[in-house]
Amino acid sequence: MSKIAVVGTGLIGQGWAAVFAQAGFEVAMYDASQEAAQSALKAMAKRIDDLAEFDLIEPSDGPNVLKRITIASSLEDALDRAIYVQENGPENVDIKTEITQALDALAATDVPIGSSTSGISASRYCEHIPGRHRCFVVHPINPPHLHPAVEIVPTPWTDQNAISRVNELMIKCGRETIVLSEEIDGFVVNRLQGALLEEAFKLVGSGIVSAEDLDKAICDGLGLRWSIMGPMQTIHLNAPGGVIDYVARYGNMYRGFGIGSYEGVDWASVAKDKLAAEMAERTPVAKIPEAQIARDRKLMALLRHKAQSRANT
Amino acid sequence: MSKIAVVGTGLIGQGWAAVFAQAGFEVAMYDASQEAAQSALKAMAKRIDDLAEFDLIEPSDGPNVLKRITIASSLEDALDRAIYVQENGPENVDIKTEITQALDALAATDVPIGSSTSGISASRYCEHIPGRHRCFVVHPINPPHLHPAVEIVPTPWTDQNAISRVNELMIKCGRETIVLSEEIDGFVVNRLQGALLEEAFKLVGSGIVSAEDLDKAICDGLGLRWSIMGPMQTIHLNAPGGVIDYVARYGNMYRGFGIGSYEGVDWASVAKDKLAAEMAERTPVAKIPEAQIARDRKLMALLRHKAQSRANT
Numbered sequence: 001m002s003k004i005a006v007v008g009t010g011l012i013g014q015g016w017a018a019v020f021a022q023a024g025f026e027v028a029m030y031d032a033s034q035e036a037a038q039s040a041l042k043a044m045a046k047r048i049d050d051l052a053e054f055d056l057i058e059p060s061d062g063p064n065v066l067k068r069i070t071i072a073s074s075l076e077d078a079l080d081r082a083i084y085v086q087e088n089g090p091e092n093v094d095i096k097t098e099i100t101q102a103l104d105a106l107a108a109t110d111v112p113i114g115s116s117t118s119g120i121s122a123s124r125y126c127e128h129i130p131g132r133h134r135c136f137v138v139h140p141i142n143p144p145h146l147h148p149a150v151e152i153v154p155t156p157w158t159d160q161n162a163i164s165r166v167n168e169l170m171i172k173c174g175r176e177t178i179v180l181s182e183e184i185d186g187f188v189v190n191r192l193q194g195a196l197l198e199e200a201f202k203l204v205g206s207g208i209v210s211a212e213d214l215d216k217a218i219c220d221g222l223g224l225r226w227s228i229m230g231p232m233q234t235i236h237l238n239a240p241g242g243v244i245d246y247v248a249r250y251g252n253m254y255r256g257f258g259i260g261s262y263e264g265v266d267w268a269s270v271a272k273d274k275l276a277a278e279m280a281e282r283t284p285v286a287k288i289p290e291a292q293i294a295r296d297r298k299l300m301a302l303l304r305h306k307a308q309s310r311a312n313t
Numbered sequence: 314m315s316k317i318a319v320v321g322t323g324l325i326g327q328g329w330a331a332v333f334a335q336a337g338f339e340v341a342m343y344d345a346s347q348e349a350a351q352s353a354l355k356a357m358a359k360r361i362d363d364l365a366e367f368d369l370i371e372p373s374d375g376p377n378v379l380k381r382i383t384i385a386s387s388l389e390d391a392l393d394r395a396i397y398v399q400e401n402g403p404e405n406v407d408i409k410t411e412i413t414q415a416l417d418a419l420a421a422t423d424v425p426i427g428s429s430t431s432g433i434s435a436s437r438y439c440e441h442i443p444g445r446h447r448c449f450v451v452h453p454i455n456p457p458h459l460h461p462a463v464e465i466v467p468t469p470w471t472d473q474n475a476i477s478r479v480n481e482l483m484i485k486c487g488r489e490t491i492v493l494s495e496e497i498d499g500f501v502v503n504r505l506q507g508a509l510l511e512e513a514f515k516l517v518g519s520g521i522v523s524a525e526d527l528d529k530a531i532c533d534g535l536g537l538r539w540s541i542m543g544p545m546q547t548i549h550l551n552a553p554g555g556v557i558d559y560v561a562r563y564g565n566m567y568r569g570f571g572i573g574s575y576e577g578v579d580w581a582s583v584a585k586d587k588l589a590a591e592m593a594e595r596t597p598v599a600k601i602p603e604a605q606i607a608r609d610r611k612l613m614a615l616l617r618h619k620a621q622s623r624a625n626t
Contacts, residue, residue, distance in 0.1 A: 151530070197567060199508035221489075227536040228536075274520070
């Protein structure tokens with residue numbers, strides 16, 4: 001049974017421990033505060049129980065999952081035999097530098113060191129670390145065990161082989177990986193969230209709509225579709241000719257709203273050059289009608305699920 | 314049993330017919346093409362069956378729901394006794410003007426005339442219509458019967474009483490209404506979608522990420538939360554002190570991404586002046602920890618639902 005080290009045992013570290021242990025890995029949790037580590041271990045029991053309650057792990061498997069998680073008394077112990085290190089330290093460049101230096105000094109050669117940071121590109125703290133080729137961002141969404149999406153973000157020095165191995169490891173852990181080609185501030189998840197929030201703050205700030213009504217636009221509207229399929233697949237299915245057709249029909253309307261950056265992006269070129277082939281491979285234009293039917297069936301199943309959840313609470 | 318007129322029988326009109334008939338209203342559908350109207354009526358049977366299959370209406374109630382929907386042979390007949398008119402014509406200002414003039418001439422005094430337009434503010438076509446006080450946008454998300462969210466957008470001349478009556482009618486039909494204080498291009502739903510798409514096109518266009526991986530960031534990440542709660546409630550629960558604390562912690566990070574409009578919006582002022590009181594009323598800061606637990610339970614229930622859906626297809 002391979003071992004993974006989880007360094008930092010706050011909510012993010014605890015979520016990762018659940019993800020790795022569920023996938024059958026031995027998990028060594030380490031925290032500079034032993035007290036924090038011990039209370040994290042206690043919290044894990046509740047987390048695993050919750051997952052079993054919702055059929056996300058076999059109830060009979062719960063005790064085994066929990067047994068795979070231990071607290072290491074030192075960083076050395078945590079890293080001993082570890083095939084991967086997930087670092088969950090504070091969001092501060094100096095602290096990240098210090099922790100990553102220590103991890104690089106102790107971890108066996110070529111063991112990848114992934115950081116859960118949501119805001120700090122790894123090149124900002126690992127440039128002068130000897131093992132910088134194995135240091136990069138592996139960013140979950142909080143809480144990690146309840147969101148399959150994980151972003152993998154290489155620095156200019158990252159070894160491609162380390163990226164591939166962590167990508168495979170994450171897929172083995174049931175994660176849906178988003179692999180970026182290079183670093184960009186905020187990565188993908190928080191850039192998309194930030195873009196939506198910028199417009200949301202503008203609309204609420206100008207008094208056009210209340211926050212409560214704005215929230216309905218998402219959780220009773222766009223968010224229903226987006227929990228089933230992403231925004232690109234959504235628009236690909238919303239025009240008879242797929243994504244190029246969608247942009248031809250609606251691109252000017254959207255661009256007329258005056259949202260987005262000052263220069264703007266040419267949606268039509270992106271649709272033609274970057275999107276059309278990939279989207280057609282996922283759903284050929286001729287299959288869009290049946291994909292729409294499948295989408296609507298998923299929407300109905302989701303609405304039934306939401307109605308039942310409401311009835312049960 | 315009150316009657317509602319649905320004018321234009323494409324997919325949007327059909328979705329509305331299902332919504333109104335499910336809520337117990339008599340629905341008269343009218344289309345300039347009788348052939349289109351007849352085939353829409355045929356399609357309704359399948360739609361109602363689907364809703365029954367997913368427990369969204371009582372299976373035994375299906376035939377009754379279907380019986381409430383009829384095809385009117387003329388616009389006069391459709392509007393006769395109607396307490397509300399939902400117009401679903403083509404997205405073209407001239408055509409909207411012509412249709413709305415006809416509807417205003419035939420509908421009884423003060424019967425509200427709502428348009429399903431997703432892109433045309435009603436003031437652009439109703440300014441010179443005698444009954445402009447009762448013409449405004451009532452915008453669903455396609456397909457209307459599978460998304461509870463509905464935007465209600467007044468023109469400068471709209472009678473507040475008409476807005477209130479349509480808002481109540483929509484709530485009676487199980488809709489989650491988003492009431493705007495004034496017109497803005499794209500309303501709320503499509504402005505939020507457009508802001509996210511602008512960033513998505515930028516990221517895919519620059520080669521940072523594939524469309525498939527970008528879609529995962531939403532449907533396996535942010536979209537899961539957003540199908541449970543909107544973006545404002547999401548951030549309110551993601552900092553110990555609520556929304557003001559969230560903006561203090563992360564606002565600069567987001568603004569540093571360089572997304573959003575050239576001038577930008579001051580998130581901190583909006584959080585303080587517009588959001589804090591409303592969000593605290595929805596979830597007092599002291600209750601955030603228990604709201605987080607409730608959110609995580611909903612996330613687990615959603616993950617179970619998605620896993621079961623996958624297993625069944």
